[in-house]
Amino acid sequence: MTDTPMTPRDRVLKLFAGEAIDRPPCFSGMGNVTAEGLKKFGYKFAAVHSDAKMMADSAASTYRLFGFECAVVPFDLCVEAEALGCGINVYSHLEDILYPTIKTKLINTEEEMDIAVPADLAERGRVPMMKEVIGRLKADVGKEVAIGAHVLGPFTLAGQVMELNTLLKLSFKKPDKIGKLLDTLASALVVIAGEYEDAGADYITVREMGATSDVLSPRVFKSLILPYLKKVFAALNKDTVIHICGKTNDIAVFMVESGAKAISVDQKNDIADTRKKIGDKALLFGNYDPYNVLVSGTAEQVRETMRQCLDNGVSAVWPGCDIWPTVPPENFHAMMDEVKQYRR
DSSP states (O other): OOOSOOOHHHHHHHHHHTOOOSSOOBOOSSOOOOHHHHHHHTOOHHHHTTOHHHHHHHHHHHHHHHOOSOEEEOSSSOHHHHHHTOEEEOOTTOOSOOOOEEEEOSOOSGGGOOOOOOTTGGGSTTHHHHHHHHHHHHHHHTTTSOEEEEEEOHHHHHHHHSOHHHHHHHHHHOHHHHHHHHHHHHHHHHHHHHHHHHHTOSEEEEEOGGGOTTTSOHHHIIIIIHHHHHHHHHHOOSEEEEEEOSOOGGGHHHHHHTTOSEEEEOTTSOHHHHHHHHOSSSEEEEEEOTTTTTTTSOHHHHHHHHHHHHHTTOSEEEESSOOOTTOOHHHHHHHHHHHHHOOO
């Protein structure tokens, strides 16, 4: 640690670089747009997913309103599947906060699994828009905070482009066939994440949520999931994070082996145990509950949770998943204040 004051951007980038920092940062590589931020601009949640200026304004507002030490896009999990040919629903007719979902799959039968990466993938769907958003963020707050972007992991993307139940069944019955699909999807993710890097993203989070130990055994993760994560991370040039939801203590070592610079785990994990397994030098991000604590808890519960995360050895305070937009401002301020005050 160092006592020299740092900007949020310096703090995050120095952490990734293994350099001394004044304190652990409090940031994320996943969605963190807030209802307060949307209200500031008068934006509807459904509209920001399809408008570059709205998305950039909303993404920067979490830093501007609360001091959150990043600006991250996209807000939903459908960008890659949409670019590959899936239809999505952004619920533009509703006022409620609903994230876009897949409404039509690219793969509907086992016979349709032999797909290829479109030559114009970087120009399809909302990929060009995301590049514009990242550029806008760099110009707006890029000197103050690190700009993050996220893509799905190959297995999780497979669960978007085809039925999840079919994917899980074939993962056990025909792993070679699933492996071929994952290899293709990994190539697609390399293209899209590379575009985000070129647009100015400082770090990329790969969200392999579907590969949790709640669903797949460590053996299956190592043999079926890990090779294609390695392919993605080996091709990226900026700082990287691997995030997996659910219980991941049993695969934490494999997550480090993926090639990501940091691993991100959610609130189901015993952080102290994870730290023991991966050693003191590995970057470990986590692991507060972004809904039951940050949204639904009291300010004091938020503070206590932040202290627990830090006491248990996280390198950065980081949510277990997306921060739900309705987070109370007082809880967000409590989180940031507690992290800023904390000293080991």
